[in-house]
Amino acid sequence: MATNISTVNGTETVLRTENLNVYYGKFLALQNIWLDIPKNQVTAFIGPSGCGKSTLLRCYNRLNDLIESFRAEGKILFYDKNLYASDIDPVEVRRRIGMVFQRPNPFPKSIYDNIAFGAKINGYKGNMDELVERSLRQAALWDEVKDKLRQSGSSLSGGQQQRLCIARAIAVQPEIILMDEPCSALDPISTLRVEELIHQLKEQYTIVIVTHNMQQAARVSDKTAFFNVKTTESGSRNGYMVEYDATELIFNNPQQQDTRDYVSGRFG
Ligand SMILES: Nc1ncnc2c1ncn2[C@@H]1O[C@H](COP(=O)(O)OP(=O)(O)OP(=O)(O)O)[C@@H](O)[C@H]1O
16 A cells, blocks of 8 residues: 555644445445544544444444445545555555454453464564564553463453553554544543553554543543434434544534534533
8 A cells, every 4th residue: 555645734644534425224324524534643533322433433444344234435545545445455454554442352362362363464574572572561561461471361350451452453563543432341540541551652653532431532632523413304313523623622612512512511
């Protein structure tokens, strides 16, 4: 894939969503989405249940391809290449654009192999011990696990497991990390640790996070997109983007009344 970077207002754009419509069968889940994701920043997606946040996130690494009824119109440009062009390899897309899910999902393998497995499959030829240590350090987990690397990943606490999944995502050297409600199954202290980690990771990676927790979006993100659902005459509930701006503006001075209502908790 080519890697020419377009620059908008001094910020490099890594993912550009142009006029995207997403369908599941005949159902229009997301309508007319235009959105630029800036490099080395954290972008948060917020909005009520069913407005299409996860759907959009999964479009960014072609994870929706696995759903038979899924269909996308429009473009998602990764640098200058359309992710949905026929010559794009979705496996390569998923290596360069990694994902961390809502529930920590370590492989049923040792802590070490959770990191090494994906790297091996992706053809990593370097020193595996070094890669495992570097990835665990980057995920702020090394000190807690360095003496038990051969223990099962599932022996860790939920918060540690989620950091292990982040380490696993990092190990294949992606450029973007997508996070779908990464803290929703974690206690407040583990949540804080993951939030601190997100803050550190953006120096090297671009992060897009879906969160239901508005304080979290305000704490971790540089930009926030607010999505909503509109009900058509036929009763179909279509997701769309209401507003996208610097997080500070979305929370303190949004342009749209719907955004104001949502961020102030007056929604619905
Ligand atoms: N695999 C699927 N097949 C059919 N419809 C789907 C599928 N996945 C999601 N949808 C529908 O698409 C719409 C958007 O769902 P999505 O999960 O993207 O929303 P969301 O904003 O992430 O919601 P939540 O905050 O509840 O996770 C919803 O109406 C949902 O029912």
